[in-house]
Amino acid sequence: xxxxxxxxxxxxxxxxxxxxxxxxxxxxxxxxxxxxxxxxxxxxxxxxxxxxxxxxxxxxxxxxxxxxxxxxxxxxxxxxxxxxxxxxxxxxxxxxxxxxxxxxxxxxxxxxxxxxxxxxxxxxxxxxxxxxxxxxxxxxxxxxxxxxxxxxxxxxxxxxxxxxxxxxxxxxxxxxxxxxxxxx
Numbered sequence: 549x550x551x552x553x554x555x556x557x558x559x560x561x562x563x564x565x566x567x568x569x570x571x572x573x574x575x576x577x578x579x580x581x582x583x584x585x586x587x588x589x590x591x592x593x594x595x596x597x598x599x600x601x602x603x604x605x606x607x608x609x610x611x612x613x614x615x616x617x618x619x620x621x622x623x624x625x626x627x628x629x630x631x632x633x634x635x636x637x638x639x640x641x642x643x644x645x646x647x648x649x650x651x652x653x654x655x656x657x658x659x660x661x662x663x664x665x666x667x668x669x670x671x672x673x674x675x676x677x678x679x680x681x682x683x684x685x686x687x688x689x690x691x692x693x694x695x696x697x698x699x700x701x702x703x704x705x706x707x708x709x710x711x712x713x714x715x716x717x718x719x720x721x722x723x724x725x726x727x728x729x730x731x732x
Contacts, residue, residue, distance in 0.1 A: 570596025575604035578634075582612055585636040590621075594632040602653060609634055653697060655690070658683045660698035663718045663727075667704075672730035673718045 572578075572594040581591050593605055600606050609632070612618045618634040625631060662682050666673055674682060679691035698704045707717040707726075719726040 568596065569598050570594060570600035570603070572600045572603040572605035575608050578605050578608055582617060582634070582636065587636050587638065589636045590633050591636075592631055593634050595629060597628055597630070599630075599632070653694065655683065655685060656694040656697045656701070657703075659685075659691060659694040660701075660703040663695065663698070663704050664720045667718050667720045667727045668723055668725050670725070670728055673715045673727035675715065675732060 573592075578591070578593050585591065593609055594600050594603065609618070609620055612634070613620050617636070617638055619637055621633045621635060623631050623633075659679055662674060662679060665671075676688035676691040676695075679685060679695065680688055683691065683694075685691045685694065695704070695706070699706050702721060705719040705721055707719070709716055713731050715727070715730045715732055717726050717729065
């Protein structure tokens with residue numbers, strides 16, 4: 549028996565899901581709003597407990613504000629939640645030079661670099677547990693998430709294992725080199 553109660557209840561006590569700390573609308577939807585909005589119109593573009601700084605929408609909002617197309621405002625709600633708004637300032641069209649992009653996740657880059665190092669050295673692809681140790685991540689879920697982000701960003705190509713107990717195969721899209729086949 550632990551401090552939380554009986555052992556039977558402990559497993560249920562640790563199962564919970566955290567809501568996202570911040571959310572933002574899709575960057576393309578935000579861009580379209582800016583293009584069609586009248587001067588003075590406002591749009592809620594993000595909300596949460598912390599600013600969604602890695603969101604493409606957040607980056608786009610900053611660039612539109614720098615171009616004097618919108619002014620950015622925020623308000624704090626009960627419970628500490630914050631809402632971020634954009635107010636249309638000018639009737640100009642969004643310049644094509646302002647492109648939707650994301651701020652790179654440094655941990656994703658670290659995971660991608662380690663997997664690419666292994667691919668270019670002809671070593672086996674690291675498991676999520678090995679990525680935790682090599683990249684200083686908090687757990688295997690974080691390693692798997694960062695690796696999936698690297699694949700989505702086109703930094704790494706992954707091939708699922710052919711049989712149980714086999715490691716995945718990672719390929720460097722630039723060099724074409726892959727990690728070697730190996731068992732876990």
